[in-house]
Amino acid sequence: MSAAGQGRQTGLVVRGHGRHYLIEDHDGQRVHCLTRGKKSDCVVGDRVRWQRSSEHEGVIESVEPRRNLLFRQDEWKTKSFAANLDRLLILVAVEPQFSESQLTRALIAASSAGIEADIVLNKTDLPGADAARARLAPYTAMGQRVLELSLKGRPEASREVLMPLLDGQATLVLGPSGTGKSTLINLLVPDAKAQIGEISQALNSGRHTTTTTQWYWMDAARKNALIDSPGFQEFGLRQIAAPDLASYMLDFKPYLGECRFHNCSHRHEPGCAVLVAVEAGRISPSRYRIYDELWNELSSPPKY
Numbered sequence: 001m002s003a004a005g006q007g008r009q010t011g012l013v014v015r016g017h018g019r020h021y022l023i024e025d026h027d028g029q030r031v032h033c034l035t036r037g038k039k040s041d042c043v044v045g046d047r048v049r050w051q052r053s054s055e056h057e058g059v060i061e062s063v064e065p066r067r068n069l070l071f072r073q074d075e076w077k078t079k080s081f082a083a084n085l086d087r088l089l090i091l092v093a094v095e096p097q098f099s100e101s102q103l104t105r106a107l108i109a110a111s112s113a114g115i116e117a118d119i120v121l122n123k124t125d126l127p128g129a130d131a132a133r134a135r136l137a138p139y140t141a142m143g144q145r146v147l148e149l150s151l152k153g154r155p156e157a158s159r160e161v162l163m164p165l166l167d168g169q170a171t172l173v174l175g176p177s178g179t180g181k182s183t184l185i186n187l188l189v190p191d192a193k194a195q196i197g198e199i200s201q202a203l204n205s206g207r208h209t210t211t212t213t214q215w216y217w218m219d220a221a222r223k224n225a226l227i228d229s230p231g232f233q234e235f236g237l238r239q240i241a242a243p244d245l246a247s248y249m250l251d252f253k254p255y256l257g258e259c260r261f262h263n264c265s266h267r268h269e270p271g272c273a274v275l276v277a278v279e280a281g282r283i284s285p286s287r288y289r290i291y292d293e294l295w296n297e298l299s300s301p302p303k304y
């Protein structure tokens with residue numbers, strides 16, 4: 001090892017808080033690290049090179065190249081969820097009623113980042129389950145996997161549905177407030193509270209769990225990970241150019257390349273195969289409306 005590389009090791013970012021990060025080394029030891037300089041440009045899931053600066057602290061020297069990065073981008077800022085993910089679980093519930101626009105945005109962000117995503121419908125024990133299923137029917141029809149759970153009503157059955165998907169993976173769980181994210185984490189990560197406690201203490205960040213992204217190991221062997229991310233209001237997709245949108249939508253994909261114009265926006269052009277599919281009911285009206293809204297949003301200049 002060169003002199004400059006001495007003492008440098010790789011680690012996994014398991015939590016971030018401003019410029020403060022908690023890094024886990026190969027043995028599972030966790031060390032509080034700062035980034036060099038003012039910029040805090042690493043995110044949970046990053047592999048980093050770091051160096052010990054004192055017994056309990058270290059400095060992050062560099063971030064290893066990422067396999068992927070899931071993020072959202074509004075007019076002003078980019079918000080990263082996590083890096084190097086194997087899977088995204090989008091948790092929705094029978095109640096509170098989910099926003100189809102937010103669901104579609106999450107799916108598009110995952111697709112554009114090259115991350116496999118599954119929809120999970122929770123609280124199927126509630127009377128509105130059939131209505132929720134009906135709202136998700138276009139997703140199932142387009143080949144999107146939709147898992148059904150009752151995390152509270154049937155925890156063991158829910159665990160059996162989830163475990164085969166999560167094995168050996170780093171899975172980010174996204175979902176609006178009240179859908180059962182904490183219930184899911186607590187079911188699959190029996191010592192979740194202890195992991196949060198240990199981390200909060202190390203970062204001296206208090207007991208809050210909802211304001212930062214958190215990496216949990218589901219097993220002692222540290223093979224399966226769940227990543228919990230704080231809730232959000234807006235899911236901006238400014239990272240995507242409007243003409244690319246359709247290529248990230250499973251139900252639009254079969255028709256791409258079939259339109260009369262190669263640069264068809266699928267909004268008003270004659271000979272548009274997407275519009276024909278909408279007319280024929282092969283693309284659902286709600287999905288098409290969301291596409292149209294997103295197109296307008298992504299092609300308008302930022303508001304000042």
Ligand SMILES: Nc1nc2c(ncn2[C@@H]2O[C@H](COP(=O)(O)OP(=O)(O)OP(=O)(O)O)[C@@H](O)[C@H]2O)c(=O)[nH]1
Pocket residue numbers: 122123124125126149150151152153154175176177178179180181182183184231
């Ligand atoms: N009926 C029913 N209720 C459930 C189920 N799973 C969770 N809940 C309830 O839904 C409520 C919200 O669950 P949480 O796990 O706290 O949801 P969360 O997504 O973590 O919500 P925030 O903490 O607000 O982000 C709680 O009262 C749970 O007991 C389920 O399968 N069926």
Ligand SMILES: [Zn+2]
Pocket residue numbers: 259264265266267269271272273274275
């Ligand atoms: Zn078209």
